[in-house]
Amino acid sequence: MLELTEQEKICTLALIHTPGVGAVTIRQLIGHCGGAHKVFQADYRKLIHIPGISEKVVRAILNKESLDLAEREFDSCNNTATNLHFFTDATYPARLKPLYDSPIVLYSRGHFNFNTARTVGIVGTRQISDYGKSVTETIIKELKPYNALIVSGLAFGVDITAHRACLKYNMPTIGVMASGLDVIYPSSHKKTAFEMLENGGLVTENALATKPDFMRFPARNRIIAGLSDVTIVVESARKGGSLITVEFAQNYHRDVYAVPGMLGSVHSEGCNFLIRDNKASIFTSVEDMATAMGWEQNGNSPEPARPVQMQTSFEGFTQDEGQILALLKQKGTMQVDELAWQAGMHLNKLAALLLNLEFQGMVRSMPGKKYGLI
Numbered sequence: 001m002l003e004l005t006e007q008e009k010i011c012t013l014a015l016i017h018t019p020g021v022g023a024v025t026i027r028q029l030i031g032h033c034g035g036a037h038k039v040f041q042a043d044y045r046k047l048i049h050i051p052g053i054s055e056k057v058v059r060a061i062l063n064k065e066s067l068d069l070a071e072r073e074f075d076s077c078n079n080t081a082t083n084l085h086f087f088t089d090a091t092y093p094a095r096l097k098p099l100y101d102s103p104i105v106l107y108s109r110g111h112f113n114f115n116t117a118r119t120v121g122i123v124g125t126r127q128i129s130d131y132g133k134s135v136t137e138t139i140i141k142e143l144k145p146y147n148a149l150i151v152s153g154l155a156f157g158v159d160i161t162a163h164r165a166c167l168k169y170n171m172p173t174i175g176v177m178a179s180g181l182d183v184i185y186p187s188s189h190k191k192t193a194f195e196m197l198e199n200g201g202l203v204t205e206n207a208l209a210t211k212p213d214f215m216r217f218p219a220r221n222r223i224i225a226g227l228s229d230v231t232i233v234v235e236s237a238r239k240g241g242s243l244i245t246v247e248f249a250q251n252y253h254r255d256v257y258a259v260p261g262m263l264g265s266v267h268s269e270g271c272n273f274l275i276r277d278n279k280a281s282i283f284t285s286v287e288d289m290a291t292a293m294g295w296e297q298n299g300n301s302p303e304p305a306r307p308v309q310m311q312t313s314f315e316g317f318t319q320d321e322g323q324i325l326a327l328l329k330q331k332g333t334m335q336v337d338e339l340a341w342q343a344g345m346h347l348n349k350l351a352a353l354l355l356n357l358e359f360q361g362m363v364r365s366m367p368g369k370k371y372g373l374i
Contacts (some may be wrong), residue, residue: 004086006074011036012086013070014015016104018205020057023104028052029061040064069179073233077210082181083108094117096226098340098347099252103205103223107181110201112172114227118148121228121249123221123242124158124235125267132235132267133161135259139232140165142286145297151176151227153220154189154202158234158242163192173200176227178220180210203227218244225249229368230293232283233258236270243270246279253336253347253369257283257294320345320353325362325373333372 004012015026015036026036031201032050033039039047039061047058060066075077077084085092093114096102122141124132136158140150150166152159156212166173173196177185181202183298193202203246205223206216221241225231226246233256236242249256258280261268274280283289317325322341328334334342340350357363364374 002080004088008035008037009084009086010067010070010074011040012104013073013207014064014066015061017066017069017073018057018060020054020060023051023101025057033081033258040067049147073207078105080182080208081109082208082299085114091226094341095221095229095337096106099226100346101222102226106203106205106223107208108174108198108201108203109181110174112149112174112200116147116149116172118146119151119228119230120148121151121224121231121245122158122162122234123152123224123231123245124233125237125240125242125270126155126157126159127267128161128235129265131261132158132259136161136234137165138167139234139286140171141169144169144171145173146286146290146295147298149174149200151224153177153224153241154185154193155241156186160189160192162234167192167195170199174227175200175202176220176223177202177204177206177212178216179212180204180206180208182208183211185212217241221245222248225254226252228254230255230257230289232256232289233271233280235261236274237266238269238273240270243274246274250279253351255369256280257289259283282287292367294370297350319359320349324350324353324357328363328371328373333366333370336369336371339371 015029028050029039030036033042044058044062045055047061048055085108087102087104088095093113122136122139127318140162150162150173152162152173154160154163154177160374163173163175175193175196179185181204184193196202221244225245231245231249231254233242233246233319246256256279258271258274260275260282261271275282324339327339327342336350343350354363358365361374363371365371
């Protein structure tokens with residue numbers, strides 16, 4: 001994938017800062033114009049004929065005020081060791097690329113690899129109990145042999161307990177923020193946040209100096225879900241941010257586990273209901289979860305079994321089905337997110353096609369949301 005030029009990056013940032021323009025609209029604008037820079041070169045007539053683009057948005061683009069803001073922001077990032085990961089960059093998280101609502105750009109600080117082999121999201125209540133603290137620390141300790149990157153939200157309760165346990169056991173961890181990287185929230189977690197930069201770091205989709213308002217937290221939760229192969233809910237009330245994270249994880253076809261709690265405990269009601277309603281698998285141990293995910297310790301996984309006989313042609317299948325079969329023939333096995341990205345398909349469409357191919361005896365599903373040819 002080609003690295004964006006500096007001019008293209010600044011123009012992309014400018015689109016992000018243009019009022020009324022979100023991630024989906026930005027993709028639409030760039031797709032129609034052939035690049036962010038070309039969006040700002042386009043005239044009114046071209047922009048107004050792009051489907052879904054209102055006159056208000058067109059006027060805001062033509063105003064070009066956001067370009068000056070973007071240039072200042074780009075310089076600030078360069079001067080503060082802030083990394084920018086645009087959605088076409090090789091450093092952008094591969095797990096986020098297939099998602100329809102993935103951020104156009106991510107800001108990060110620290111030392112970590114978005115595209116490490118295994119990622120685990122750990123979320124839960126801000127009013128963590130002693131039981132929740134003990135379970136969270138045990139999970140982190142037992143995940144160490146699996147070389148997983150731990151993702152959480154730097155919030156009170158389960159989040160900060162998970163981050164601090166990672167520091168204790170020398171596990172990489174990233175905190176996904178609802179603010180700019182230079183606005184640590186809550187401020188009492190600054191020390192932990194700085195310590196995380198040595199083996200992990202901080203991530204956000206928000207520009208520097210952005211304050212954490214209410215609506216940024218659900219958006220933050222979608223990134224936690226998108227970055228995680230599996231999300232574990234340690235403790236949760238019937239309503240809360242962690243359940244929003246679960247909804248996103250389910251929409252992204254990711255695995256979800258919930259730690260069962262004592263009946264009658266307010267802090268475990270959410271987890272118990274997730275298990276009851278089959279919205280999450282019951283968490284019993286890291287070992288059991290790793291077995292279901294197809295993980296082995298020390299980062300090694302069993303070599304996937306290759307089909308003994310592989311078809312050389314896929315006549316009788318639709319073009320989309322043939323594309324899926326060809327990719328699986330080439331790769332052997334693929335995770336559903338990678339398959340969606342390579343095929344250029346929305347996950348919902350891909351899931352329906354895979355189910356149909358399973359019924360036809362062409363593909364098989366495996367632990368860890370992987371698929372392969374039969």
